[in-house]
Amino acid sequence: MNKIKSISAFLLLFSAVIFTSCSVEPYTGSIPSSGDNGGNESANDYWPSAINNQWVFSLNGVNQAPLKMVSIDAIGGNSYFTFNPQSNGGVSQVTRLRKLNGDYYIKSEDIIVAAQAGVPGSTSTGTERILLKDYLPVGGSWTSDYVQTTTYTDPTYPVVTTNFNIVATILEKGSTLTVGSQTFNDVIKVRVVQNITFSGQISSAISYYWYAKNVGSIKIETTSGTTTYTQDLVSYILN
Template identity: 45%
Template sequence: MKTIKLIVGLFLIFTAFTFTSCDNEPIDSSIELNNGNNNGGGNNGGGNNGGGGTSTGDYWPAALNNQWVFKLDGVQQPPMKIISINSIGGSTYYTFDTLFGQGSMGTMGSATTRMKKNSGDYYIKIEDLNLNLGNNLTATMTGFEYVILKDYLAVGQTWNGVYTQTTNYSDPQIPDITQTTNYTGTIVEKGATVTVNGASYTNVIKLRISQSTTFPGLPTPTVADSDYWFAKDVGPIKAVTVSQGSTTTNELMSFILN
């Protein structure tokens, strides 16, 4: 029974980390904000956290109630909406209700997803994920932060980072599990014109995030490649992830900017 639980736990950990979204916290209207130009820390990771370069424009406009609606493999998702602005560790984070409109674990768990911008660097921060696995078994997986875009880099230039996540189970017979993810971001194309769902977007940056995650007891790492398209003054317009032989595609349908 212990072995079965451990295998299930490993599967859930992998499912949770693959850049899907999470249920979120309510708006905190009394939060103290700053200008967002400081470089705050995150849970377990990041990558090249030195303050960025000289931004070439705004590739993810961030304001309260901005929202983007995506189709996931052809099915419309709930809006990806900025529901609050939070000051954490001296930096300004923009908090989403979902990321690309997808729920990470449904009713099984929830976490908070945020975005930070700093001199052309764009960060995604996932807070701790709390899981209810049934049969009175719960678990908590620590959060992480990573750089999803550096808008000032030239085509072919890269950045990299590493983060770890530890899952702690309520059953003391199940040991903590720590996974380590190494990732590399690469600028694939800049200044492109891309058509998504019949709409044409200019000044588009295409990038790829390649991940390799090692799990204890498994002989080979789990790999995933995610391609993202960001349009200047619009935000993300498309995302395609390939992992374990499966492909998921998110495409922008509409957006509202404030």
């Protein structure tokens, strides 16, 4: 059971809101331009979206594989910009982004973990949640509650249910932040508090996200237990 718990805690770094699985098909309709998804949304754009847009981050000082927008897909009547698949430590995942009325949604498909160290492989249900509401004032917040289930390839392992409560709050707007050698203006800082309930026990993780106008995410800091992960933007390409 301790091994199951450790995997569940590890997955919180990759998880979001539960999402019912559905087919993915090429999107053939028109795509709104960045920052203009119809309606009365903010005219700002804190995550520019176009095929081949690319961001490279370092994780605790080590450069990671590029995060690149590789396709546009229609899912459940919504259009998403899909990133290239990401793999890390036996975990693989596909994520997608959509924007509507100043809301930025991140959709994560099922999380697949390879078998390792005597623990069987597993699949955790995909999720979707709002990462940013760029029109909210400082102090504005939003909440997400959802359940994620994890099923193991070894049927003797029970299905694991994990409950998430996420509270995000705008801490700063219009600020300036230097990341490495780059200085970014018009930055929004968001605090995200995740409370995770597993087998009656509650654990927490706190993340801070910085988004720069017309650039995207530039820095993320996540603390889970006594461990802190820092992701800094190293370079980016926008089309």
